[in-house]
Every structure is written in structure tokens, then in C-alpha cells.
Amino acid sequence: MNRRDFLATATTASAALALSGCNQSNHKAIDYSKHPHANGADKKRVNFNKNKKTVIKLATSWPAHFPIMGTGVEKFAQRLKDISSGSLEIKLYPKNVLVPALAVFDAASSGQIDAFHSGPYYWKGKNSAFSLYSGMPFGFTAEEINSWMLFGGGLELWREQYAKYNLHPLLGGNTNIQMGGWFRKPITSLKDMQGLKMRIPGLGGEVFAKMGVNPILLPAGEIYTSLERGVIDATEWVGPALDIKMGFYKVAPYYYSGWHEPGSILELTFNKHSWNKLPFEHQAMIEVCSSEMNANMTTEFHAKNIVALQKLKKLDVKLLNFPTEVNQAGKKALVEVVDELSSKNNDFKIVSESIHKYLILSKKWADVGLKHYLNER
Numbered sequence: 001m002n003r004r005d006f007l008a009t010a011t012t013a014s015a016a017l018a019l020s021g022c023n024q025s026n027h028k029a030i031d032y033s034k035h036p037h038a039n040g041a042d043k044k045r046v047n048f049n050k051n052k053k054t055v056i057k058l059a060t061s062w063p064a065h066f067p068i069m070g071t072g073v074e075k076f077a078q079r080l081k082d083i084s085s086g087s088l089e090i091k092l093y094p095k096n097v098l099v100p101a102l103a104v105f106d107a108a109s110s111g112q113i114d115a116f117h118s119g120p121y122y123w124k125g126k127n128s129a130f131s132l133y134s135g136m137p138f139g140f141t142a143e144e145i146n147s148w149m150l151f152g153g154g155l156e157l158w159r160e161q162y163a164k165y166n167l168h169p170l171l172g173g174n175t176n177i178q179m180g181g182w183f184r185k186p187i188t189s190l191k192d193m194q195g196l197k198m199r200i201p202g203l204g205g206e207v208f209a210k211m212g213v214n215p216i217l218l219p220a221g222e223i224y225t226s227l228e229r230g231v232i233d234a235t236e237w238v239g240p241a242l243d244i245k246m247g248f249y250k251v252a253p254y255y256y257s258g259w260h261e262p263g264s265i266l267e268l269t270f271n272k273h274s275w276n277k278l279p280f281e282h283q284a285m286i287e288v289c290s291s292e293m294n295a296n297m298t299t300e301f302h303a304k305n306i307v308a309l310q311k312l313k314k315l316d317v318k319l320l321n322f323p324t325e326v327n328q329a330g331k332k333a334l335v336e337v338v339d340e341l342s343s344k345n346n347d348f349k350i351v352s353e354s355i356h357k358y359l360i361l362s363k364k365w366a367d368v369g370l371k372h373y374l375n376e377r
């Protein structure tokens, strides 16, 4: 497949190429009629006894009651308790209580805990393909990534690749569109990005690095002070709702719209053995409640962002867009990053091709549907 097409507006020819792409890669054909949820008829049934209580140890990468992500998991646990008449209890361990924030993947993989709530791009060191399950720069919106996950083969690929780590992922939320970040000085050209020290993780960080930025990884607690003291020149975080709480506007007032995380997935991932030994009824309840959590977190981000944006405007924040040459350089850098990672890792190649194929079609529909409407209203 011609990877240069990745970001080009799809022509009929490239769409046809994309449609035939499944024959060219080793990605198996997708059965769009299949919904990847637990199917009681398919598996050996574990007896369900509603009087027997099952406790699931679930660790998260967020502090207790962390807005939207932390509180969302707490609501999920409560809903499961209610729906199961108390027969299913999620014992929640916030960040660092039982397991360090970024050790939850290994802890669930080894069976130390039954499940975790986090974000797949944290595990790109295990397999670069995992970062793609969070999303990618210039990639899917929240709605599109859910569509690819549930009906475009994304979740099947994810489960196949996580199974090698003894893990079973479910959709666990979405940050919705993120902002490009907070800058101490305005960005007027690509030149202004050269050597800029910016806190930006994931694939976005790799794309920014190709554009001349020096991406820095910092724990959440150190970002504000580093920005204030000029140790870093810029940081991305999430969007207005969470960014305002970090106070970045006080030290870096230039707030840019972005494209590096257009709809980042959060995961609810189970140890495969812990998942398989649950009765079908409990699996189904978990799937229903995780679907609810996935939808609610996405809309809660939207609801809280619209309020926080108005507050930020009153605080004299400068809302800006990157110059066109910066955006163009970002698209070019993305193609290079995807090419490099695909040549190093076949899993990355398979997943990025599946995304590419779906994205080309989705863009065609978005152009005549949603994008048209948003431009006109």
C-alpha cells in the first residue's frame, strides 16, 4: 500500500487501493456483521451463582477521584455492583496504592491484579503497535475510533495482540479531542518549533520530534514547575477541563488547538485467566457497564470542556491555531514515523494499515456528513 496516501484526500483510486489493501497485507478479512462481545453460546459456560460474590482487583493509572477518568471508573464499579445485585464487586486501587501507575499492565499480565484502567499508548515500549489503540495524530475522532474498534476490526486486532500478554482489553473511555498544548511564546512558523522543549508523550511526541521539537517526558506533578521555570517551553495535557486544573495558563498563555490526539481511547483490560473464569452473566454485565463508561467519559469530557473553555477565555488565554506550515510538517512527519515503525514491527504495520483503510473511507463520509455540517452551522 502506498503510505504516502495516508493523509492525502482520498481519491477514488486510493480508496479502491485501500479496499483491496486487505489482500496485500497479512490482515485477515473483517466480518463486519460480527460484534466482538462475549457470546455465551461460543464458550464453555462457568456456572453462575448470584449468591456467590466475586471480587475483582482493579488498579488504575489515575489518582483516587481524578476528574472524569478516576471518577468514571468509580461509577463503573458502582454500576456493576448495582446491576449484579452485589454479586460482582470491583475493588479499586488508584495509582500507586497497590501498583505504580505505569506498572498496571505487567501486574495484570502476571495475575497480581485482575484488571486495570489506563491508556494503551503507555505500553508502546512493549509493542509499538499498542500506541495505535489509543489513536494517532491526524487519525480518528472519538466516534470514528469506536466505530473502527467495534465494527472495523480494531478490537479484534487489539485482543489478538494483547492475548500474547495474557490480557483481554475492553473499551474504557475516551478523552475526546485534545488540545495541541500550552506554549510560553507564540508559534509563528516552523522555525519556532526547532529545539523547543515540550512535554509530549506517545506517537504525537515522535511526530513532534521529527519536526524539530525536543520531546520531554515528565511526571504530571512536575510539569507546571518545569514550565514556570523555563525547563520546558511547552506542554500538552488533555483539554480545557483537565488543563485548567493544572494552571498552565498562568505560565504559558498561548493555547493551541491540536491534531496529535484527536480522540484517545482509555482501556479497561483484564487478565485473561481472570476474565475466562467469570461466568458469562458477569462478563456480559462488565461489557454493558464498560460500554456505558466508554460513552459517558467521552461525553463528560465534552460537557466539562465547553464550560472550562469559557473560564479560560475570561483568564486571558490566547486561543490559537498552528501555522499551516507546522500542520503540513506534522502530516509529513507522521508518514515518516509510521513508515519507520512499520518497517521495524509487523504488528505496527498490520494495525496502521487497518486504521489507514478505515480512515480513508471514514474521511469520505465525514466530509459530506459531519464536516460539512460543522462548517455550515
Ligand code: CA
Pocket (backbone or CB within 6 Å): 178, 236, 237, 238, 261
Ligand atoms: Ca495528551
